[in-house]
Amino acid sequence: MLLGFFDIIVLFLSIGISLLIVVPLTGVLVRFRANYNPKALQLDAEGGAAPHTGPVINSYFSMMTRVWRLEGISGLYKGLMPTAISTFSVTILLLIFMETPKPRHGRYRAPEASLLGTFAYSIGMMLVALPTAVITYRSITTPHKLGYLELSKSLRVLLTPTERKKPWILYLTPGLLAAEVLHIIIVILILSPLHRLLLPAVVNPELDPTDISVWKAAVYFVILAFATIIVAPLEVIATRLAIQRNHASSEYNSVAQEVEGDGEETVEYSGTDEDVIGLRHEGDPYTxxxxxxxxxxxxxxxMTLYRAWWVTLLGGLASAFT
Structure with a gap:
């Protein structure tokens, strides 16, 4: 079913409005999970013990307050452009190539297929979206001001020379693909079949959505809670790995940051020398x-692995009952 011109205008307006709401919330979540806050003393340049001086943020809402205080409204909307480009591009592709009589932003399902077919589709979509996700996470966590329309300059800030010359190296970021694939396995191969088994009235539009067994819903909630114990750490790990930049240097290992030839003159947020979040030193990366x-x-x-675990749980509940 083809959409009319008016329907398309309404769709894109709704996407724009939802981005104005979602982008700040996502940005706070990414920074909260990315913030490096070691509990032990660190070694200084001379090998002596020194306390960690980075920010200590213990909750999602504390991070939101901190972003607002240090960077203002523009800080909350860091990551807007890559998110908007990705969202609108995917929407246009769905409208052109897929039969979507009622597409809605923020939630789309894989085409009706077998379990393995849905799994393969999800893997494919993840691979397509991964570079944009990496750039979005880095644009959120960078202390630099990036112009909304300065794409080339922003990429020089966010990507190393190696990543710009070999973009496919983003897929080789140690552990990132593994974290994403495990996330999909849990959601598609474990939760999805149990969802269909325990809550068929939600999945099948031909059934009465009010005909839901209370005890089956309770069982699914318990399963979802246990899944959150695994999925929430995977999301924190994926965030940490996505912002870890790749390079090739004989002086450092394969994922350590290049020291020279990697800088770009940019403006940082004024008014304070205090960073919004602390980042782990790139000379000692996760492998x-x-x-x-x-x-x-x-x-x-x-507990760092469970930062904003309730967001993961609420997302699972929203997906299960809508």
């Missing part, structure tokens, strides 16, 4: 998914 999880637990504590 994979397991290494990232282990170092987070050892350096920052296990």
């Amino acid at each position: 994979g998914l397991v290494d990232c999880a282990k170092r987070i637990v050892d350096e920052e504590g296990i």
